[in-house]
Amino acid sequence: MENIPVIMILEDLTKLPKYELPEGYNLRNFREGDKQLWAEVETAAGEFTDPIKGVKQFEFEFERYTDELKQRFLILENERGECIGTSMGWFDDNFFRAGYGRVHWVGIHPDYQGKGLAKPLVSKTMEIIKERHSKCYLTTQTESYKAIKIYLDFGFKPFLKNSTCSKAWKLMAEFLNHPALEKLKGGSGLVWIVSCYVIYGISFYY
Numbered sequence: 001m002e003n004i005p006v007i008m009i010l011e012d013l014t015k016l017p018k019y020e021l022p023e024g025y026n027l028r029n030f031r032e033g034d035k036q037l038w039a040e041v042e043t044a045a046g047e048f049t050d051p052i053k054g055v056k057q058f059e060f061e062f063e064r065y066t067d068e069l070k071q072r073f074l075i076l077e078n079e080r081g082e083c084i085g086t087s088m089g090w091f092d093d094n095f096f097r098a099g100y101g102r103v104h105w106v107g108i109h110p111d112y113q114g115k116g117l118a119k120p121l122v123s124k125t126m127e128i129i130k131e132r133h134s135k136c137y138l139t140t141q142t143e144s145y146k147a148i149k150i151y152l153d154f155g156f157k158p159f160l161k162n163s164t165c166s167k168a169w170k171l172m173a174e175f176l177n178h179p180a181l182e183k184l185k186g187g188s189g190l191v192w193i194v195s196c197y198v199i200y201g202i203s204f205y206y
Contacts (some may be wrong), residue, residue: 002174003143007158009100010137015131017154019119026081027124029037030073035059035139036074038105045107072128074106076121087121089128101129101136105148115182122159126154135165142168145175152180 021027039054048054062069068091076085090104103125108117129136137159140147157180158169173184 003066
């Protein structure tokens with residue numbers, strides 16, 4: 001599958017589904033020193049070639065946000081208290097219009113994928129965002145189609161940025177066969193996305 005970056009947005013956080021963690025798992029907030037755990041999980045999930053690069057990325061992106069990390073960064077632990085996943089209910093004042101929260105750096109160790117942990121992790125992340133924002137967005141890519149399906153289940157919609165986005169979402173519509181993408185099939189995707197974002201308060205491209 002061609003890997004194409006995509007953006008998804010959610011402009012109504014009032015009707016979010018809730019999912020509970022399976023027994024034996026726990027979510028906690030960020031603590032000092034967790035950047036190494038974050039780097040190890042994200043490396044295992046394929047985001048970095050080694051944890052050292054992950055730590056450098058963390059320091060570059062988040063080191064100055066000490067207070068925000070304690071409130072917005074989640075660690076997912078197994079029954080032994082080991083870090084097996086992370087997520088951030090982050091923010092981005094530069095996206096489109098100020099005020100958007102951001103679902104950011106969601107990752108679960110491959111050994112624990114497929115165990116019903118992703119939706120509870122996203123659910124709690126969305127609660128963090130909802131407490132601070134009225135809308136949110138995220139970035140992902142077509143190779144992460146399993147994650148895209150989860151985000152669609154939470155109500156996220158495709159955000160059209162250019163013709164490449166239209167190609168990506170038509171691909172996802174055919175591959176996922178998700179009801180939220182039904183109108184993207186058969187070549188009508190461009191018109192549908194534009195009309196969708198007029199409805200959601202967006203009337204021009206980002």
